[in-house]
Amino acid sequence: MSAHAEQRPLTKNIDLKRGPLALKEYEAAGGYAGPRAIAAGLQPNEVLERIKESGLKGRGGAGFPTGLKWSFVPQGPDSEQQKYLVVNADEMEPGTFKDRLLMEGDPHLLIEGMIIAAYTIQASRAFIFLRGEYLLAEKRLAQAIAEARAAGHLGENVFGTGFAFDIVLHTSAGRYICGEETALLNALEGKRANPRAKPPFPQVSGLWGKPTIVNNVETLCNLPGIIANGVEWYQSLGSGGDFGTKLFGVSGRVKTPGCWELPFGVSIREVIEGYGGGMQEGYRLKAFLPGGGSTDFLTPDHLDTPLTYGAIGELGSRLATGTMILLDDQTCPVGMIGNLMKFFAHESCGFCTPCRDGLPWVDAIFRDLEEGKGAHKDIAILQDHVGYLGPGKTFCALAPGATAPLGSGLKLFADEFETHANSGCPYH
Amino acid sequence: MQHKLISSSSSRVLSAAELEEIDHELTLYPTKQSVGLEALKIVQRHQGWVSDESMHAIANYLELPLAELEGVATFFNLIYRRPVGKRVILFCDSVSCWIMGCEKNKARLAERLGIGYGETSADGEFTLIPVPCLGDCDKAPVMMVGDTMHRQVDPASIDALVEGPGNKAFTVDKVGGDE
Numbered sequence: 001m002s003a004h005a006e007q008r009p010l011t012k013n014i015d016l017k018r019g020p021l022a023l024k025e026y027e028a029a030g031g032y033a034g035p036r037a038i039a040a041g042l043q044p045n046e047v048l049e050r051i052k053e054s055g056l057k058g059r060g061g062a063g064f065p066t067g068l069k070w071s072f073v074p075q076g077p078d079s080e081q082q083k084y085l086v087v088n089a090d091e092m093e094p095g096t097f098k099d100r101l102l103m104e105g106d107p108h109l110l111i112e113g114m115i116i117a118a119y120t121i122q123a124s125r126a127f128i129f130l131r132g133e134y135l136l137a138e139k140r141l142a143q144a145i146a147e148a149r150a151a152g153h154l155g156e157n158v159f160g161t162g163f164a165f166d167i168v169l170h171t172s173a174g175r176y177i178c179g180e181e182t183a184l185l186n187a188l189e190g191k192r193a194n195p196r197a198k199p200p201f202p203q204v205s206g207l208w209g210k211p212t213i214v215n216n217v218e219t220l221c222n223l224p225g226i227i228a229n230g231v232e233w234y235q236s237l238g239s240g241g242d243f244g245t246k247l248f249g250v251s252g253r254v255k256t257p258g259c260w261e262l263p264f265g266v267s268i269r270e271v272i273e274g275y276g277g278g279m280q281e282g283y284r285l286k287a288f289l290p291g292g293g294s295t296d297f298l299t300p301d302h303l304d305t306p307l308t309y310g311a312i313g314e315l316g317s318r319l320a321t322g323t324m325i326l327l328d329d330q331t332c333p334v335g336m337i338g339n340l341m342k343f344f345a346h347e348s349c350g351f352c353t354p355c356r357d358g359l360p361w362v363d364a365i366f367r368d369l370e371e372g373k374g375a376h377k378d379i380a381i382l383q384d385h386v387g388y389l390g391p392g393k394t395f396c397a398l399a400p401g402a403t404a405p406l407g408s409g410l411k412l413f414a415d416e417f418e419t420h421a422n423s424g425c426p427y428h
Numbered sequence: 429m430q431h432k433l434i435s436s437s438s439s440r441v442l443s444a445a446e447l448e449e450i451d452h453e454l455t456l457y458p459t460k461q462s463v464g465l466e467a468l469k470i471v472q473r474h475q476g477w478v479s480d481e482s483m484h485a486i487a488n489y490l491e492l493p494l495a496e497l498e499g500v501a502t503f504f505n506l507i508y509r510r511p512v513g514k515r516v517i518l519f520c521d522s523v524s525c526w527i528m529g530c531e532k533n534k535a536r537l538a539e540r541l542g543i544g545y546g547e548t549s550a551d552g553e554f555t556l557i558p559v560p561c562l563g564d565c566d567k568a569p570v571m572m573v574g575d576t577m578h579r580q581v582d583p584a585s586i587d588a589l590v591e592g593p594g595n596k597a598f599t600v601d602k603v604g605g606d607e
Contacts, residue, residue: 067522087430091563092560092561092563093561094522094523094524094560094561095522095523095561095564095565096522096561096563096565097563097564097565098561100563100564132469132506133506133518133559133563133572134560134563135575136577168457171469172504172506173465173468173469173504173505173506173507173558174504174506174507174559174560175503175504175505187504188462189459189461189462189467190457190459190461190462190463190464190465190466190500191461191500192500192503193503193504208458208459216546249490249565249566250566251524251527251528251565251566251568252524252527252528253527253528255534257565257566257567257568258566259566289523293522293523293561323565325523325524325527325565326527327527328527331527333447335526336523336526336527339521339522339523340523343522343523343560343561346558347560349503
């Protein structure tokens, strides 16, 4: 195993200066070892135990343990025999740009991960739910799927195991809400993408009522390394209670914005100041969202916090997608939060009242504050919405996600909100 | 056909190429309803947008209630129910692009093309539509023009886009990565 493969199992094959590895090159670099281990006799329950033991958590944002999720799929002769695997490749969380890199950079890694997952839950068919705008990812995935099919890695007899499995690459037609897994399933069924009531959970009754696992792209890309190199190796990566590596990103006014695969436990400072090169000349870091648009603001005081689900959670925020959005001292914090509120208001599916009516109200208040038409009572109304739209008050997690930057921003930038209520935006 | 809700006189005839693609999708999904959304995408790829006549044709062919198909078509932002320009500009105005100054680019588009969101330029060349975060935030501000990603966009690159290859600064992509 090369040093790269040891340290960067997700991105070891990715080189942006060239296209992705073709099947032969991918296999020459050790690829498809997972399915070969399966062909050598590894049983589905053994894979499940290994993934549970590894501590892998879902990389889509919620951080739910992957093995535990899989274990909810009913198995055995009396269970529904048609099961589905669905890949959530609908990357649309504001400020999140990690799954694009994996799909454009190493499509065979995702396919290998899908074979391992599908075998474990005994799904004969998978759908990759890819956002429609990711045209390069579509092209490269389609090519890789065709290569894998031609080689017999997909089809009636995967790697000679007798296990039948194939992949449909589905390109979506837009809307942020499709990232919510039950809305995604409705979209795949050709319906309006309103989220579904839970329970039943998709693991039991998902796509067309069949047991379905929905996993994020990055989650699935973790599987080949765990199967090939073992749990001990996986747990040697990362620290602070989370295992393996994660794609961490920085956008905003740093010198070298980007996305890097790093072990869990790396400090926020190392990512922003080391990999991101620190702030551009003339800009100071004021605050940041640690994991996309649906997370609570953190401040420069938190820079030495290790990037783990637990440590970021203790600060009252979430690691979520691990892609940080930086607010600098020359950008209006009220404007930034207003931008996010406009986004969430626009992307509400319109199904439940708090979200459908509440978010546009919030958005309208931000426009008033921007233009100097606001009043002090508006700030109280915004604060009320943090409660009205919070967890448990809405049908899905979209509006509660919006309250994360809103609620934390109202606290952190109370003075700036006052200024806006008094006299509009001072930043321009 | 019990689901047939509309007269065939307001329907167009789906082309052989469209039908071939729709039929292929029918082999991949267990329900015709699933293929409804696929058919909307297929027709749009061939026709540029989805007209009322196309809606009728798809609903008839797949035996789907027209109102249901319309509900789907109007839900998804990448299905166009009105004619669009030769190239659709999917303009990212989400948070990272906003921080990096996308509003200036939007203003320059309005200045040069005379269009805001949902509008098509007078010459029929461009339609401007906002899009959720395009997932290329380290190269913000970004936008898609037709099938091409444009990264690190500034007002000068908007000028170059509008003026086409005649502009010396014309470049479709400063960073690369697309094929």
